[in-house]
Amino acid sequence: MRLTDLATAYGDVISTAALRTDLTTLAGHDRTQGGQGLLAAAELVAARADRAGLEVHVRHFLPGAADSRWWNYTPSTAPSVRTATLTINGDGAPLIAYPEQPCTVARGCAATPPTGLTGPVVDLERSPDRRISGAFYLLPPTARLALDGRLEQLADQGAVGVAVRTDRRSHIDASLVERLEVADGTRLPVFSVSLQQAARLQHAADAGEYLHVFVECDPPAAMPLVYARRKVRRQGRPHGLLSAHLCHAGPGADDNASGAAALTSIAYAAYSIFGANAGPDLGFLWAPETIGTAAFLHDIADAGDARPDFVVCLDSLGGDPHLCGGTLTIEGSPDHQPSPLAGALEAAARAVQPDARSYAGTVRLPTWARGVVPFVGAGDHALYADPAIGIPAARLCRQPNRYQHTSGDTPATICYPELRRGAITAAAAVTALCIGGPALTEVTDAATDLALRRITALLGDTGLRQLTTADLVAAVDAAHGGLDVLSRWHPSGLLDVEARRKEVAEHAHRLAPVLPPPVTSLPVGRVPLRGWTGPWTLHALAEALNTAGRRRLAGLLGDGPADYARLVALAHAVDDASPVPVLAARAATATGLPVDAGHAEALFDVIAEAGWLTWSSA
Numbered sequence: 001m002r003l004t005d006l007a008t009a010y011g012d013v014i015s016t017a018a019l020r021t022d023l024t025t026l027a028g029h030d031r032t033q034g035g036q037g038l039l040a041a042a043e044l045v046a047a048r049a050d051r052a053g054l055e056v057h058v059r060h061f062l063p064g065a066a067d068s069r070w071w072n073y074t075p076s077t078a079p080s081v082r083t084a085t086l087t088i089n090g091d092g093a094p095l096i097a098y099p100e101q102p103c104t105v106a107r108g109c110a111a112t113p114p115t116g117l118t119g120p121v122v123d124l125e126r127s128p129d130r131r132i133s134g135a136f137y138l139l140p141p142t143a144r145l146a147l148d149g150r151l152e153q154l155a156d157q158g159a160v161g162v163a164v165r166t167d168r169r170s171h172i173d174a175s176l177v178e179r180l181e182v183a184d185g186t187r188l189p190v191f192s193v194s195l196q197q198a199a200r201l202q203h204a205a206d207a208g209e210y211l212h213v214f215v216e217c218d219p220p221a222a223m224p225l226v227y228a229r230r231k232v233r234r235q236g237r238p239h240g241l242l243s244a245h246l247c248h249a250g251p252g253a254d255d256n257a258s259g260a261a262a263l264t265s266i267a268y269a270a271y272s273i274f275g276a277n278a279g280p281d282l283g284f285l286w287a288p289e290t291i292g293t294a295a296f297l298h299d300i301a302d303a304g305d306a307r308p309d310f311v312v313c314l315d316s317l318g319g320d321p322h323l324c325g326g327t328l329t330i331e332g333s334p335d336h337q338p339s340p341l342a343g344a345l346e347a348a349a350r351a352v353q354p355d356a357r358s359y360a361g362t363v364r365l366p367t368w369a370r371g372v373v374p375f376v377g378a379g380d381h382a383l384y385a386d387p388a389i390g391i392p393a394a395r396l397c398r399q400p401n402r403y404q405h406t407s408g409d410t411p412a413t414i415c416y417p418e419l420r421r422g423a424i425t426a427a428a429a430v431t432a433l434c435i436g437g438p439a440l441t442e443v444t445d446a447a448t449d450l451a452l453r454r455i456t457a458l459l460g461d462t463g464l465r466q467l468t469t470a471d472l473v474a475a476v477d478a479a480h481g482g483l484d485v486l487s488r489w490h491p492s493g494l495l496d497v498e499a500r501r502k503e504v505a506e507h508a509h510r511l512a513p514v515l516p517p518p519v520t521s522l523p524v525g526r527v528p529l530r531g532w533t534g535p536w537t538l539h540a541l542a543e544a545l546n547t548a549g550r551r552r553l554a555g556l557l558g559d560g561p562a563d564y565a566r567l568v569a570l571a572h573a574v575d576d577a578s579p580v581p582v583l584a585a586r587a588a589t590a591t592g593l594p595v596d597a598g599h600a601e602a603l604f605d606v607i608a609e610a611g612w613l614t615w616s617s618a
Contacts (some may be wrong), residue, residue, distance in 0.1 A: 003351035003439045006428040013269035014423050016416035021458075022048065022261035023253060023318070023419070024411050026235045030099060030250035033288050034063070034076040034220035041246050042224035045264055045286045052267035053276040054284065056227035061295060061556030068223070070298035071417070071534025072544065073291050078184040079217030086163070086191055088204050088211045089118075095197055097213075098125045102250045103407040106180040106190035107165075107214065116214035117160040117189075123205040125165070131365035133158035135415040136211055138193075138201045145554035148183045149547040151190065161189040161213040165198040172402055179249045179405040183543070189215040194407075207217035208357060215358040225295055226286040227306075230270060234281040234305070238489045240430045242266060242282060243380055245289035245315065253411045253560040255404055258318035259397075260286055262423035280434035283308060290539055291378040297389060297535070299400050310341060311393040311488065312430055313381045316401060318419030324401040327369045328422060331395040332450075334375035335474055335590050337385045338481025340433070342372050343447025347439075348429035350446070352421050368421070372450055377568040378561070386535035387572055389569060390484065396426055436490040444486065448500045451479030455508050458515065465594035470518040472508050479504045518585070525579035525597070528604045530611040538564065544610035553606045556599065565591045570600055574613070580604065 001009070025044055029037035042058065049056045061068040063075040084105045086096035098105045122130050125140040137159055143149060154162060166178040180192035193201065203209060226246075233239075244259030251257075253284065263284050268278055283306070285296055301307045319326050328349070332342030353368035376386065384393035398418070402408045432439035454475045457466050480501050487497045530541075542550055569587035575581040578586070579596045588595040607613050 001435075001439060003151055003347055003428055003432055004432050006439060007348065007351040007424055010266070010427040011271045011426045011524045013272045014265045014420055014427070016420050018265050018268075019261050019318075019419050019423065020411075020416050022264050022558035023257045023414060024393055026260055027251040027253040027411050028251075029100065031247050031252060032080070032249050033247045033291070034078055034107070035080040035225070036218070036221050037250065038247055038288065039221055039224050041615070042226050042286065045246065045260060046228075047563075048264035049226065049228035049284060051268055052264070053271040054230060054267055056226065056228045057300075059225045059227075059299075061225070063220045063223070070294040072532065073294035074539040075223040076108070076184055076220055076369040078220060079111060080220055081105045081109070082216045082218050084189070084191070084215040086213055087210060088121075088200065088209055092211070096193065096202055098192055099250070100422060101177070101407070103177040103179045104192055106182045106186075106192060107249065108182040108184050109186050109190035109215065110188055111215045111217040112161075112189055112213055116212050117149060118210055118212050119160040120208065120210050121205040122202055123202050126202070126205070131157050134160055136161045136163070136213060138198060138205065138416060139164045141165055142231060143557070144181060144231045145542055145550045145556050145557070148186070149551045151182060151186055151188055152547055155187040161191070163191040163193045163198070163201060166194050166406070168195065169402055172180065172406070172408060176403070176406045176408040177325050179611060189213050223288060223295075225292050226266065227283065227296060227300055229283040229306075230279070230281060231276045232274075232278055232281050237436065238309040238434050239281045239283065239305070240434050241285060241311045242426065242430060243285040243293070243311055243313045245292065245380055246286045246537050247288040249408045251407070253409050253414055254319045254324070254398070254401055255316045255409055258414065258419050259314035260421060262314050262317055262426065266427040270431070280431045282430060282434060284378060290383065290537055291542075293383045294534065297383060310339060310433065311381065311384045311391055312341065312345070313393065313395045313398045314406065314422070314426055314427055315379050315381055315395055317396060317398055317422040318414040318416065319398045319401040319403070320413055320415035320418065321349055321369075321398070321411050322415075324398070324403055325592055326398040326401050327371055329397050329399050329512065330370065330372045331375060331381070331397070332372060333392040333394050334385050334569075334572060336375070336387060337390065337392050337477045338445055338478045338485060339394070340447050340482045341392055341394035341429075343450055343482065344429040344433050345394060345396060346372060346423045346444045346450060347427060347442040347446035348432065351428060351442070352425050357557070369448065374590065376561070376565045378564060378592070382537060382568060383535040389443070389535050396422060398422070433489065440486065440490055441496070444483065444496060444500055447479070447482055447486070448503060449495055451475065451504045452507055454479075455504070455511060459511060465588060467515055468518040469512055469515045472512055472515060476504055476508045526601070527577065527579050527616040528574050528583070528608070528613045529576050529616050530574050531614055536568075538567065541607060544612060545574070545606070549606055549609045556603055562593055565592060566595050566600075568601055570603060571607070572595070
């Protein structure tokens with residue numbers, strides 16, 4: 001089947017009505033890790049998977065149990081908030097009432113005594129040095145790593161609770177509340193408040209008013225994991241996995257009820273098209289983000305033939321571009337784990353929404369805005385692609401979304417035709433990679449096209465850093481590596497791989513004289529030696545650091561997502577042989593960002609503080 005045939009077949013089955021039903025049902029649950037809503041969501045997707053003719057395996061892991069540890073990952077042991085209120089004395093109604101107002105209570109925070117706590121309000125944004133034992137503190141927007149240390153200090157100083165003001169975002173309502181997470185073991189009730197609620201708290205602080213805090217919690221629930229697989233087996237062909245994280249504070253419609261709903265529709269469509277015992281050998285994973293993926297890799301992927309040859313993660317796929325902004329984004333696998341995944345997804349997108357042609361037919365005109373971006377790893381795909389795991393992984397999402405991680409991420413912001421197109425794209429791409437056939441020519445064409453674009457873009461890059469021929473070599477190696485992987489998966493189906501490899505190499509050779517050579521002086525410096533086990537993630541690193549270490553790490557990540565991308569690339573670059581300047585250069589090539597060797601060394605020093613690496617001389 002060609003990709004257009006696959007897109008048509010999946011499009012005939014995947015409907016906006018089914019996507020709407022599943023997404024809306026999932027968004028009706030607060031799917032915070034450790035809560036009952038996540039268990040209910042797991043039951044829903046398991047039932048949908050069973051209806052799709054899959055072999056379904058549902059696992060529940062109890063926090064603290066001996067079998068609930070995977071490398072450095074364990075389920076949340078924090079209590080699950082059942083109900084909470086924040087009431088300013090004299091007001092007729094609570095300022096905050098959870099769960100009626102979603103996202104208003106931080107995951108991981110502490111309960112109050114049964115009668116609650118009362119104290120004066122102190123605004124630390126306006127009065128940063130004011131401390132009153134027994135006070136309730138309003139904090140400005142604070143990064144997670146820095147917030148945990150701040151909360152410990154305030155708990156030591158006798159605070160009765162904390163509220164963190166939602167950061168200002170353009171084009172969103174002042175009533176929206178940002179999702180907030182704090183470390184397990186946090187000793188204070190912690191709330192997230194909208195700009196409107198923060199203004200009321202600021203007025204209370206100015207007027208010397210008191211408020212009452214009440215938080216009631218349940219013990220943490222078991223962590224669910226739903227893994228399902230089609231009954232057909234690989235028979236010498238690749239086995240793929242589609243993954244969508246199931247957890248999020250409610251409503252979490254786009255993040256990530258959209259991805260979870262897309263998986264249920266894809267599974268049912270594959271069953272309708274191919275039956276149970278033919279077609280692609282696909283697995284489906286619905287699990288809590290990061291921790292659920294670690295459990296899958298540790299307990300399931302290493303058993304029998306369950307380890308996938310590739311993974312595509314669907315994450316935040318349905319945001320309405322007119323309401324949320326954002327563009328369909330294909331994040332391919334990293335250069336150290338080359339694969340044809342980005343090419344397959346791009347080719348499938350072209351089949352789902354074909355390009356138009358200019359009036360004379362000479363220029364291809366895109367009809368569906370999308371982009372292919374370098375690997376960042378801000379999601380489950382980072383664990384699969386980690387060198388310790390070595391599974392090619394890509395992510396399909398829509399970004400940015402102005403409502404991401406807020407109470408405004410509701411079903412009303414979803415564009416169901418957009419979600420349907422994304423689901424069909426993912427389904428067609430992974431099916432083509434699994435079963436091969438004529439679609440592979442289109443995948444090869446798209447992969448080659450993306451490689452040529454990446455190489456050409458190096459010449460027009462006037463941005464963040466000095467490019468050299470090393471960037472050219474990396475682009476060629478990644479392209480060749482992806483084509484080689486495709487050839488290994490389908491050795492009899494790709495007669496033009498060598499021609500494509502040659503086309504990429506010749507294009508790079510023509511452009512090489514334009515770029516300067518890399519610095520060839522012998523690099524010196526310390527060599528970081530990997531000391532962590534399993535896949536690396538920022539969350540697990542933060543859990544291993546003390547308060548001072550988290551504070552230092554927060555200071556080193558001040559550039560937000562860009563610094564996160566640098567950190568992931570540096571961690572993935574560690575090979576126990578290369579000094580820091582070499583690793584920094586490697587990370588710069590992988591991310592397309594400047595990576596200062598001094599900044600890289602400071603990040604490695606923090607990782608060493610966690611006991612995750614040691615140093616050796618170059």
